[in-house]
Amino acid sequence: MKKLAILGATGSIGASTLSVCRFNPDLYDITLLAASVSVDKMFELCLEFKPTYVSMSDQHARLALFHLLQNSQLSCQVLDDEASLLQLLASDEIDSVMAAIVGGAGLKSTLAAVQSGKEIFLANKEALVMSGALFVEAASRSGAKLWPVDSEHNAIFQALSPTLQQTIGVCDLPAEGVSKILLTGSGGPFLERELDTFSLITPAQAVNHPNWSMGQKISVDSATMMNKGLEYIEARWLFNTSAEQLQVIIHPQSVIHSMVQYKDGSVIAQIGNPDMRVPIAYVMGGKARIDSGVPPFDFFSSKDFSFAEPDYNRYPCLKLAIDACYEGQHATTRLNAANEVAVEAFLENKIKFTQIPQLIEQVLNLSGNQQVESIDHLFEIDAEAKLQAMKLIKRDFLC
Ligand code: NAD
Ligand code: MG
Numbered sequence: 001m002k003k004l005a006i007l008g009a010t011g012s013i014g015a016s017t018l019s020v021c022r023f024n025p026d027l028y029d030i031t032l033l034a035a036s037v038s039v040d041k042m043f044e045l046c047l048e049f050k051p052t053y054v055s056m057s058d059q060h061a062r063l064a065l066f067h068l069l070q071n072s073q074l075s076c077q078v079l080d081d082e083a084s085l086l087q088l089l090a091s092d093e094i095d096s097v098m099a100a101i102v103g104g105a106g107l108k109s110t111l112a113a114v115q116s117g118k119e120i121f122l123a124n125k126e127a128l129v130m131s132g133a134l135f136v137e138a139a140s141r142s143g144a145k146l147w148p149v150d151s152e153h154n155a156i157f158q159a160l161s162p163t164l165q166q167t168i169g170v171c172d173l174p175a176e177g178v179s180k181i182l183l184t185g186s187g188g189p190f191l192e193r194e195l196d197t198f199s200l201i202t203p204a205q206a207v208n209h210p211n212w213s214m215g216q217k218i219s220v221d222s223a224t225m226m227n228k229g230l231e232y233i234e235a236r237w238l239f240n241t242s243a244e245q246l247q248v249i250i251h252p253q254s255v256i257h258s259m260v261q262y263k264d265g266s267v268i269a270q271i272g273n274p275d276m277r278v279p280i281a282y283v284m285g286g287k288a289r290i291d292s293g294v295p296p297f298d299f300f301s302s303k304d305f306s307f308a309e310p311d312y313n314r315y316p317c318l319k320l321a322i323d324a325c326y327e328g329q330h331a332t333t334r335l336n337a338a339n340e341v342a343v344e345a346f347l348e349n350k351i352k353f354t355q356i357p358q359l360i361e362q363v364l365n366l367s368g369n370q371q372v373e374s375i376d377h378l379f380e381i382d383a384e385a386k387l388q389a390m391k392l393i394k395r396d397f398l399c
Helices: 012-023 039-049 059-070 082-090 104-115 125-142 151-158 195-200 216-224 226-238 277-284 316-327 329-347 355-365 375-397
Strands: 002-007 028-035 053-056 096-099 119-122 145-148 178-185 246-250 256-262 267-271
Touching: 002 012, 002 104, 012 028, 012 039, 012 096, 012 277, 028 039, 028 082, 039 053, 039 059, 053 059, 053 082, 082 104, 096 104, 104 119, 104 125, 104 329, 104 375, 119 125, 119 277, 125 226, 125 329, 125 375, 145 151, 145 226, 145 277, 151 178, 151 226, 151 256, 151 267, 151 277, 178 226, 216 226, 216 316, 216 329, 216 355, 226 246, 226 316, 226 329, 316 329, 316 355, 329 355, 329 375, 355 375
Parallel strands: 002 028, 002 096, 028 053, 096 119, 119 145, 178 246
Antiparallel strands: 178 256, 256 267
16 A cells, blocks of 8 residues: 555545545555644544644644544644654655645645655645746656646646656657647636626635635636636646647636647547546546546536637736746746735735736736746745735735
8 A cells, every 4th residue: 555645635635635545445545644724624534544644734733633632542643843744755654645735835845745756646736836847857856756636737647648648847749749738727707707897806706616616725716717827837847838839728617627639630638527536536546547436427418518718808817827937937936926915815805806916917027037046045036925915915905
């Protein structure tokens, strides 16, 4: 049995991962569960899955969980701090890591697993958005195997040749006859909404995705289509694409999860119900088709498939992300940092929905491009951009 760590175990991807584990109890030994603040949820998971180690990034949560575990019959060890978590991830006690912490907060732990050559199930897209080239280089150096979990990237992965599947991060697409990666996105809940009412959009409306059930941050990102922008950057790094080889297509039904177009005119798509257990089962099974618990797709009750080009007036965040992708890691880190602050402020009713792209654009304009040399430098850029975004909110943006 492979020894599995689930980072972000109490979240939406964590829940889907554990659901796949329930269907396949002999595949993985759940060695580590990590999360931030949800003590009760984590205690429940400890009772059911009995991990050897458990980690909470929040100090109060860590202490509360420690007491709950002490009063139980369980022998799960609560890790002391972030350093112990990183050390464990790098050790022989872990073989495979589900990287599903939300946001840039997931970068350090994901990277620790990459640097020590682990098998990485990559759901946390923000890590790759921030550190792209450095992340891919670290994986090449250590021999870490990268498995895309994000449904689009997993669909693309499934539609690629075995040679390309084995060269994630350094793919030679033309050598295998690939002409284009077609990244599909639903367009979120506001695809049809009148543009002049966008400033009235509430957090409850924004997190109500028509097809997918996800965490709050990614749901808002889907409504602005920043999610597709982050995924564009993610695809650029995973599949080593040029600008001509990568295109976003709106497909409101979320049935086709992305496609690969070949030079002979063939297009290979991956189709299925919008349920993250499908890509998770595919990577956890190592490409073998294992039970995911997802019902088969019913073609006769499905709606028509439709496709459209994205409109950047409706989705300015998508344009900001694509532009940042070609400016470099400095810009994508600033974009990601400003977006994290903007989404949180929107969810707290501090800024309007339409102010999310405005804030990100202003933060991007505050600094010129720089060469990023190290991960520490990336964290400095991230912290600086977050501070700038918070100052701008206080100064100009409060509702
Ligand atoms: P979520 O908000 O439901 O869960 C986030 C998890 O991260 C929680 O377990 C939380 O405790 C943990 N976390 C947050 N900060 C942490 C920290 N500092 N240290 C340790 N743990 C921390 O989010 P989600 O929807 O599950 O998304 C997780 C990641 O997967 C995101 O990067 C998202 O973009 C990506 N993703 C999600 C989906 C989806 O369907 N939910 C699909 C594709 C990709
Ligand atoms: Mg996705």
